[in-house]
Amino acid sequence: MSRVRAPELPQNYPWLNTGQPISLQSLKGRVVILDFWTYCCINCLHVLPELKFLEQKYPDSLTVIGVHSAKFENEKEVENIRQAILRYDVEHPVLVDSGSRVWRQYAVRAWPTFKIIDPEGYVVGSFSGEGKRDALDEIIGKLIEEYQNKSTINFREVSLILEKEKQPLTTPLAFPGKVLADSLTNQLFVADSGHHRIVVSTLEGEVLHIIGTGKAGLIDGSFDEAQFSAPQGMTFDAKNQVLYVADTKNHALRKIDFPTRQVETIAGTGEQSRKISPDTGVAKETKLNSPWDVEKVGDRLFIAMAGSHQIWLLELDSGIIGIYAGNGGEACVNGSLKESAFAQPSGISTDGNELFIADSEVSSVRAVGINEHPKVRTVCGSGGLFGFGDKDGQGEEVLLQHCLGIEYTQNYVWVADTYNHKIKRVEYHAGLCRNMLGDGTAGHQDGQGINSRFSEPSGLSAIAQHLFIADTNNHLIRRIELDTLEVTTLEFPGLCPPDVCLPSNIESD
Template sequence: MTPRVRAPELPQNYPWLNTDHPLSMKQLKGRVVILDFWTYCCINCLHVLPELKYLEQKYKDSLTVIGVHSGKFANEQETENIRQAILRYDIEHPVVVDQGFRIWQEYAVRAWPTLMVIDPKGYVVGSVSGEGNRDVLDELITQIIQEHKNQGTINFQELSLTLEKQHQPLITPLAFPGKVLATPAGLFVADSGHHRIVFSNFNGDILHLIGNGKSGLTDGNFEEAQFSAPQGMAFDEEKQILYVADTENHALRRVDIKQQTVETIAGTGEQSRNIRPHGGAGLTTALNSPWDLVKVENTLYIAMAGPHQIWQMDLASGIIKTYAGTGAEGCFDGSLTESAFAQPSGITTNGNELYIADSEISSIRGVGLVEPQQVRTVCGSGDLFGFGDVDGQGENVRLQHCLGVEYFQNYLWVADTYNHKIKMVNPHSGNCQTVLGNGSAGLQDGQGKNTSFFEPSGLSAIDSYLFIADTNNHVIRRVDLQTLEVKTVEFNGLCSPDICIPKGF
C-alpha cells in the first residue's frame, strides 16, 4: 500500500490576498482543499480559472480552493501586481504569494498549472497538471466527500472571505484595457475588464459603446451585444467593419459600425483542446484564446495565444485555419509548418511580414506572408526563461513578457509589458532601444523616459501619434512621436457600466 503524504503546512508569514488572514491546513481540516499552483502570465493557468470557479460554486460548503502564486517572471513576484491580476481575472478564492518557490518545492510541483487535491484529513490524494481536468476533479471531489461523509470527517460550512474587489472595486471608466486601435474613423478601446468596446473620436468624445458591459456571448445591437474580455481589433475602413478578438469567448466578432450590430464570425464559444494545425468553417471551428488581430487585404491574421499559433481567416469564404506553428510551446524558426511560438499576444504587419509579440519567450518574431514564408526571431533570446530588461541587438536583447507590437514608419513599437516600458525595434537589424518609461510601475505623464506605465499591453499609431493601452492603470496614453510627450487621454462622460449610464445613451 502506498504511504499517504500529509499536506505540508502553508506559510503564515507570506502575503495572502482575497482573505483578511492566512489560512492553514490545520484550520481547513474537514474540508476538501485544492491548491492551484499558477503564475498570472500563463495562458494555461488562466484557462484553469473558469474550471475552478465551476467547482467552487458546486461545492461551496465543502471545498476550499487556494491559489499558490509561484511567479515565473520577476514582475510577477510583486504582491501588488498579483493583486491586480486577481482583480483582472475576477478570482474569488484566497491566494498566497509563494515567495522563493518554497510551497512549490515542498509540494514537489514541476509545471504551471498544477492542482493538488487534499482530503479533509489533510492528506494529498491526487494532483493533475495542465488544463481541461474539470471533470476528473469533479468526480474525485464527489468521491472524497462521500467517503468522508460516511466517516463523519467532513465539515460542511461555507467559508467567509474578504475579497480584493471589496477593497478595490473596478469603478474606473476603463477597466484593464488590453488593446487600442487608432483608425481614421476614431479610437477603438478594448475595455477588457468591462467586457465592451469603447469607440471615441480623438478629442475623447464617445461615439459608441459596443456591448452592454456584462460578460457573455450575445450577438445583436450595440446595447444588447455581449463580449468576454475582448482584446485585439482590426478595422476595415472602407466597409466600416471592426473585427474583435473576443478572447475569453474563444471567438471572433464582426462589428458593423453603420448598422450598429455585432455578430460572431468564428468560434463556437467553447475552448478548443486541439493544438494540432487544423481549420474549418468559422462558426463550427472552436478557437483557443485569440488575443490579437491584423487585417491584410481580405484575410485576418490572428495571434492565437492558447495553442501557441498564428491563424488566418479568409473573410470571403469564412474558412479559418492554422497559418504557422506546430502547437508546441517554444521558439523554433524556419518554415511555417515547423515553427513554434510561445503564447503569441500581439500582431502587426508591414504587408510582407507579420510581426509577433511572443510573450512567454519575451521575443519579437517575424512571419513571412510572401514566399519563402519563413519564421524568424527579430530580437529576444527565444528562451522561455530568457527575460530581463536589456537594450541591444538581436538575441542579446532582453524583454519581459511583451504583449503588444505595432509597425509604424518602418519601425516596430513594442509594449514591453512587465518592464513597464515602450521600446522601438528595427525589424531588419533587430536593434531594440527603450523610448518611453522609467521601468517602474506608475502613472506619470511627461516626456520620453521620464514617464511611467503599469503593464502596458497594446499599441496603435496614426499620423504622428502612438496610443498605448496602459492596462493596469485603466487608461489610454497618447504619445506625440515628434516630441515623445506622453499624455493620458480623457474620455468625456465615460463611466464604468456598474455605476452610471453616459448622457445620450
C-alpha cells in the first residue's frame, strides 16, 4: 500500500462528541478512519452501523472520526449537525468541516468516503460508498498485526464525551419523522422515530396506544412486545383497522392490526438490499432498502424506497413486491416508469390519479401516474442534485431544500420544505409553489402563517380543516387551522420516554 502523510485536522473548527479537538498526532499508534459524510445522505446513514461494528470490534486500537462536509446550507449549522448525531446515535467524534476544507485536503469526491490512516500517520487506503465493512475490517486487522509486531501499536480506549451525555433527550417524543391523521376514527398516528415506537392518540392528543418497547429491534407480536427501528411513514386502512408502517432502519414494512393488537412483518427480511433488482419477488423474502414512506391505494401499497431511489409497489392480495418506478440512478429524470429516476424519495401522497413524491436529494416535488398510461413528471423544483435554495414561483424556478414530507388535500399539495424550516403549498397542475408557514429560521414558535417557526419538519397529514406536522428537531407535533393558518403545538398528556413509562402503562380499547 502506498503511503501519503495525512494532513492534520484543524483544531479551531467545531468538534462534537468529544470534550476537546482531536489531533492525528495524539492518535499515533492507533488506526484511524476518517468518515466523510453529510447527514442528509442515505448512503452515509447506511454506513453508520458498519462503522459502529468496527468500533466495537477494535475499541482499543481504532478511532473513527466523522468529518461532516455539508451538502446543503442547512447542514452547515453546528446545532443541526448536533441534532443529527443525536438522531442517528453517532458515538464517535465529529469534526464540522467548515467550508469543506478537510474534504479538499483529502481529495474527497463523494459521500461517504473513508480514508484509512495507519498508526504512523500515513493515509494507506480509501473507499467510497456503502458495503465496505469487510474491506475496512481486513485492512484494520492487517495494520494492527503489522504494528503489533513492531511493538508500536497503542492499545488503549479513547475516552469521549458524547453529545447524548451532554444533552440527554428527555422529551415525550424523539425526532418524530412522520404523522398520520384519520378523521373516521378520530386518531392520530405518530412515528416516534427516535424512540422506535408508534404512538396513537386522539386528534386532541389523548394517548390511546403505545406500540413497541422503545428499543430498536425487529420483533413481531403484541403491542408491548413488538420492536421497530426508526419507523417513518404510515398509511391507515380504516375499514379493516390496519396501520401499515415503513420500518426504515429494519428495511421492512410492518402491519399493525388493531382488532388483534398484533404487529406483523409483511415485507423485507430485516437486511438491507444493495441491488436495484429483482424487479419482483415474494414480499417477505425480498430485501428492501430504507423504505421511508407508504401510501395505500385500493389493494396496492406504494412505497418511497429512499435507499434505492425508487418507488416500489406491494400487491397486498398476492404478497408480491417490486419496483414500480425508477431505474435506481440518483437523479431527476421524467418520462416512462422504467426510464424515470428519483433521488432519495422520502414522502408520498396521492389524489387517486398520481402519487406526489417529496424527492429530497433533488429538492423537488415529483408526480407519478398510477392509472392508465402512467408517466413521471416534475411538479416543481430545479430537479438538480445541487439545485436547492428557498424561492417561491412556478415549475423549475422554484427552489426547495431537502423536502421530506408531502400531503395532498383540498386540491393542493403541501410540502414540508425540511431544511428551509417551512411548509409550502403547491398548485400541482400549474406547479405554482408558495410559502405558507414558517419564517425560515429554525425554532419553536406558534403563531399565524409565516410568523411561526419549525425545526426540520419532516411529515405532514391533513384532515378536514387541519394540517398536522411532525416537527422533527423540536420533538413535537404541530397543528394548523387551514382556514386561518394558525399554528399551535399539540400536547400529549401522560406521554413519556420509553425508559420512563412502559407500553403497558397506557391501555385503551
